[in-house]
Amino acid sequence: MNIIGARNISYTVSGIFVVASVIALLLWGLRLGIDFTGGSLLEISYTQERPSNVVIKDILAPLELGEIQVQQTGEKGVLVRTRDIPEETHQRMLSLLRGDKTDVTEQRFVSIGPTIGSELKRKAIYALSLAIIMIVLYIAWAFRKVSQPVSSWKYGIVAILALVHDVTIPMGLFAYLGRFYGIEVNALFITALLTVLGFSVHDTIVIFDRIRENLRRHTSTDFEETVEVSVQENIVRSINTSLTLLLVLATLFFFGGESTKYFSLTLFVGTVFGTYSSIFIASPLLVTWQRWSASRRG
């Protein structure tokens, strides 16, 4: 199986995924949770009968909270989402919902003001950008001694292109999930994306490291051949490492708590595409770039 030779297929496949994700993002956007938008979330559970959503909205009507979203969760739980409310209103909500019964327990209450929400959005963008920049710099530095035939900066840029690919696709997935399944994106999602950046580059670096070693050994004068050999040598290792990570993430998805479910899903998808991109995108891109700049020069 000639990986570098078949790079056009890889580019096409990735291209389709990336374009699809970008379209999904532009069309539907990510569904932002209250971590980003601010607002309140009240989770209660009933020990006996759980009233319908309409009934609950009616109960809360006298508070004049504007738009209220009510969602059922689990067997006896209800999630009530409103705009950001002060503690007093929260208590009034609870007493209205309890009425004269005592079978309602409050499981969770979150109220986030708008300043914190927009701050988190800003921080998320900074964090992602900063991570990408730092990684480019680090790779360029780590590979500074391998400037032929591809300069060390190019390693960094290629790695970043692969990373952007790895991050865009999970985002596209969640745009889709948000639109059709109402899955929201919260601070943990950004955490997962940042982690995917870390892991994916981990993988890519191992392959680049092998390319560097083979270049030093001058095993072949043809860059493409060197890269191909390096990738082939690494495939088993790459896949095994990802496999252990995926095993662990799968157990987390199935057995871990509710709060980390979508977190592990994001990581899972990111890791799959991360491994794929290290092998089928990052390395071939090096060759393509070298070919292209060589043809420009000559």
Next chain:
Amino acid sequence: MNARLLAIMLLILGVVAGAFDAPAYANRVLERIPGISMPTRPFRLGLDLQGGTHLVYQADVSKVAAAEVSESMEGLRDVIERRVNLFGVTEPVVQVESTGDNERLIVELAGVRDINDAIRLIGETPFLEFRTERPEKERNAILERQKQGEQLNEDAFFIPTELTGQYLKRAELSFDNVTYQPVVNLVFDDAGSDLFAALTEAQVGKQVAIYLDGQAISAPVVRQKITGGTAQISGNFTPDEARQLVRRLNSGALPVPIALISQQSIEASLGVEAFNQSVRAGVYGLLAVALFMLLWYRLPGLVAVVALLLYTACMLALFKAIPVTLTAAGIAGFILSIGMAVDANILIFERFKEEMRAGRGMASAMEEGFQRAWTSIRDSNVSSLITAVILYWFGSSLIQGFAVTLGIGIVVSMFSAIVVTRTFLRAMRMKEGKISRFLFNTSS
């Protein structure tokens, strides 16, 4: 050093770490040996695993001079912490967070049932009260009971009275004519004056204690009945302390006004459920990885699994010792680092197989394997560390938990792969032959 000796030492380290992690089990075994037992320290759990409240207050420092801002925030923090302690919460967290021009206060209360009370108490005006001496017999009785661990919240020395800060008209700073020491004058309103007169009349010759927010700040002996409606607090104040006290009593509020901008509270049972699920996921994850390593890499795989167990024991011990607050995301980070810890081993083993295939003998193949793999391991882990650091800066306490466990996990896993795996493998050197080839899976 002899590899075998080092291997044994590492195994012992693992067992000790394991005992530290699960002292209950360890102590059952150690009971037979007099004088030795493992200290029991619980793991520190985040709010989402034990239930509790996370509050963020925005402090309004617009009226405070720039140079005094951090001092005011510290003062605010102290006052709030004192109030929070009244709740008897184990290890409350009260922190100042200054970002840009935002001064914030973060309060985390684990296991508090009624958040409403907590929020009300935190935002309230400082509580001033006058207390009278408790008769000796009662005092001793309470002290006795406190030694038994009961009635710990009762004040053994003084009894609260009706006279509290609500009767205070104003507080003034002045200096004693004779000693030039700063003193605080309290001026009561009419009702307060009457109460104070009655109080002092009854307590001549005894102490009357002045309490602020549950702490005694002065306990002078009453010399005579005071009818003027003024009281003087003189103690070992510095002028600054006296000024601050006056300011607080007068403003009827905290050093700086605060507003609640974010609140998260989680019921304890939800937390316990999340905790159990996280632990279960962790155990299954570990099992899955161990199985895979054994099946694919055989004997080196076994070595990797042992190294992994050692890694897990050490990580958990570190979490207990530092201590690191574990959140659901934090445990996820730990589980992830298990997957990553294995990666370094895989790198080494694949290298090793390659070198063997290239014709080297087992011993030198091993050494070459380590040498070559090291640069990959180092570079790839550094990049993950970079993201962990950025995550720490980016996140709230819940996310920081993840960044910390991931970061520590990466560092410890590098150690575990390089030192532990290498030592064990070296200790297991054996003669070449069919058996060793099978065990090391080098026929592929």
